[in-house]
Amino acid sequence: MKSFNGRVAAITGAASGMGRALALALAREGCHLALADKNSQGLEQTLALIKTSTLAPVTITTHVLDVSDRQAMQDWAARCVADHGQVNLIFNNAGVALSSTVEGVDYADLEWIVGINFWGVVHGTKAFLPHLKASGDGHVINTSSVFGLFAQPGMSGYNATKFAVRGFTEALRQELDLQRCGVSATCVHPGGIRTDICRSSRIDANMTGFLIHSEQQARADFEKLFITDADQAAKVILQGVRNNKRRVLIGRDAYFLDLLARCLPAAYQALVVFASKRMAPKQRTPVFETNDEPRL
Numbered sequence: 312m313k314s315f316n317g318r319v320a321a322i323t324g325a326a327s328g329m330g331r332a333l334a335l336a337l338a339r340e341g342c343h344l345a346l347a348d349k350n351s352q353g354l355e356q357t358l359a360l361i362k363t364s365t366l367a368p369v370t371i372t373t374h375v376l377d378v379s380d381r382q383a384m385q386d387w388a389a390r391c392v393a394d395h396g397q398v399n400l401i402f403n404n405a406g407v408a409l410s411s412t413v414e415g416v417d418y419a420d421l422e423w424i425v426g427i428n429f430w431g432v433v434h435g436t437k438a439f440l441p442h443l444k445a446s447g448d449g450h451v452i453n454t455s456s457v458f459g460l461f462a463q464p465g466m467s468g469y470n471a472t473k474f475a476v477r478g479f480t481e482a483l484r485q486e487l488d489l490q491r492c493g494v495s496a497t498c499v500h501p502g503g504i505r506t507d508i509c510r511s512s513r514i515d516a517n518m519t520g521f522l523i524h525s526e527q528q529a530r531a532d533f534e535k536l537f538i539t540d541a542d543q544a545a546k547v548i549l550q551g552v553r554n555n556k557r558r559v560l561i562g563r564d565a566y567f568l569d570l571l572a573r574c575l576p577a578a579y580q581a582l583v584v585f586a587s588k589r590m591a592p593k594q595r596t597p598v599f600e601t602n603d604e605p606r607l
């Protein structure tokens with residue numbers, strides 16, 4: 312797809328961050344939009360921003376839903392076609408973050424993140440795929456993360472969902488290539504992007520004293536790692552779709568961590584443990600009191 316002008320794009324998580332930035336960038340290119348999020352106020356703000364910053368006459372619909380609700384996603388897909396006549400692009404972008412140890416994680420928190428980050432992507436893909444095929448020129452864009460390529464202690468839930476999105480999307484792309492059906496797929500792996508994700512993330516109390524000093528400090532520290540802004544990220548994603556890329560990395564941090572995991576697919580973990588020991592609070596659980604050097 313070389314141009315988005317006159318196309319119809321559906322975007323989840325459009326009330327904030329990269330979803331909002333994608334909506335703004337696509338509207339500027341004359342793309343009609345179906346925007347969804349669980350946050351109705353944020354969706355209204357995105358709509359107002361598009362109206363004040365876009366000259367192209369585009370049709371925009373908004374829908375409040377939870378991406379982990381399969382029926383709601385199917386209903387929304389049908390509604391998009393009824394409202395816009397067709398859908399060409401689905402950006403399965405909505406997502407949340409969770410920090411916890413594996414041992415201490417609540418099943419409820421794991422189910423929450425899997426429901427949104429993994430099932431949300433599956434529901435969006437399956438609900439929209441028949442409509443994308445019917446349009447004759449479609450694209451599925453699923454947002455994973457650099458943490459879909461590289462694992463981190465305290466991020467097992469997030470890692471699991473983002474690795475799953477990557478596997479799901481890579482398999483989907485291969486199927487679509489074999490089918491030559493006019494639909495393609497791209498998996499997006501952003502590094503740290505300045506958005507609201509940190510503020511809405513869940514940080515379990517078991518992280519305090521293990522890998523972080525305090526929840527507040529951890530949120531502030533995480534945000535320092537967000538080196539790319541959301542508008543830049545949206546630009547990179549849309550260029551990736553135009554070039555029909557299988558994989559889109561965003562930010563030099565994503566390129567660096569991807570390279571590390573590729574060159575040292577097992578040993579990078581020991582390096583992460585070594586770096587985590589240096590950065591972790593002084594009062595650690597016994598797990599840090601052995602193996603002072605990384606074993607590569």
Ligand SMILES: NC(=O)c1ccc[n+]([C@@H]2O[C@H](COP(=O)([O-])OP(=O)(O)OC[C@H]3O[C@@H](n4cnc5c(N)ncnc54)[C@H](O)[C@@H]3O)[C@@H](O)[C@H]2O)c1
Nearest residue numbers: 324326327328329349377378405406456503504506507508
């Ligand atoms: N910001 C980063 O550094 C970063 C890095 C890698 C990957 N990502 C991924 O990028 C995507 C976009 O995140 P962002 O950084 O723009 O964060 P964000 O918090 O700014 O935006 C996420 C949006 O998803 C919505 N959302 C959350 N749960 C939902 C649900 N159940 N149903 C519908 N909408 C829901 C939120 O309301 C919010 O508007 C996510 O999948 C995230 O995991 C972000």
